[in-house]
Amino acid sequence: MKKQTHKRKCKFVVLAVDVALFTVIDEKLHVLLMRMQKKPFEGFWAMPGGLVKPDEEPNVAARRILKEKVGITTAYLEQLYTFGRVGRDPFGRVVSVGYTALLPSAVVSRGRTGKDGDVRWFPVAKVPSLAYDHDEILETGLSRLRAKLAYTNIVKNLLSKEFTLTELQRMYEVVLGRKLDKRNFRKKLFARALLKKTGKRRRGVSNRPAELFSFKEKGLSIVEVL
Amino acid sequence: MKKQTHKRKCKFVVLAVDVALFTVIDEKLHVLLMRMQKKPFEGFWAMPGGLVKPDEEPNVAARRILKEKVGITTAYLEQLYTFGRVGRDPFGRVVSVGYTALLPSAVVSRGRTGKDGDVRWFPVAKVPSLAYDHDEILETGLSRLRAKLAYTNIVKNLLSKEFTLTELQRMYEVVLGRKLDKRNFRKKLFARALLKKTGKRRRGVSNRPAELFSFKEKGLSIVEVL
């Protein structure tokens, strides 16, 4: 006796992933959106997402989606929250594991993205109303990113390997949306000993060249930063 | 959980929930475990869990599991993390949304739990090796709970509505695993103005009766507590 009735495609919930991919462009935080082709969301924007394959782990699925849909393979990826409201997807019963992804500004140009295409970077302040529950996912991702700035070194994933102290500070200011004091900012960073000098300098600017630093820790570490 | 025979019947991943239910008993943090009946985990302990129904939201599923399997309906519930390692469940491809649940010690006796049954409270320090990836889920739940003590009023969900300051402090000490200073602890609580007096006292003890307090905020609020 089998109970598996086939009046629906599948007796269980379908699992998907959605990725909120952030970067900083022109000193503004941006999120990557794609224009939907299918009804009922035709013309709406949404974050990249897709179904999880049967033998695929959700984080691997998120990586794959980023690669297939946006051509990006190097983003930092972190699970955010699982969104399961009934009715969040009009196509069926889909529960989605949301991810946050971060990309250094320098990498942005390499992706398969253009100004006028169906894949586009939006300043987070100017994001239109999104398909599915992607407004909620984006909002959740933003708060988490902001919260984690203060107690981890997550900001490293928005910068190239080497950066000046001003660039680092600017990154905090852009994401948090407020100014920081230059001297206090540096004092704290050095007190925590998070950075190391590279010995190099940022040349070719018409002012005093800034020292370049990098993070000591390779991975994400939990340290009170702000 | 589902049998192996169904493994390939469904094109997609199967979704489940697992709940790490905590309470404090005898000044020790405990977690609720159930003894498994089926191979290959026969005899192993696991946290309560089960499949998410097609039109059920994961948090509703978690509530239902707690009710059906443990007879508990009042726990505070919070999504923890989604665990999707391939092979985490030998019965098939199951991804599980993990939840943390908290219960005031006072409620514990009312649940369908006994000392020797198949449902039992374990001190977290004495939890055996668990079925599935439940070791990992438990560990994740514990860290989150400890972290949230410091910056939310989540501790309220481990206490009855009215409590003495010493009981509150003991709760922090038990979960964090370290002693706190009585005077400093009270000073901070009053500075944050999180509590209100009830006017009542804890009677029937052979010492000076303590004042009873309750939290001002009904729900969870984000406040630096420690």
Place this chain on the structure above:
DNA sequence: GCAAAAGTGTTATCGCTACACCCATGG
């Protein structure tokens, strides 16, 4: 009156905030 937990302030230290001027380079 004795055992047991409740309740209560002060001091020293540390970390945070606010704030302004000289320096090195490119053009």
Place this chain on the structure above:
DNA sequence: CCATGGGTGTAGCGATAACACTTTTGC
């Protein structure tokens, strides 16, 4: 030599940590 951002220290203040004795009750 000028414009531009880079780099540096200190003083005041608020928060934290350490610490011990008196009070109130039940028995």
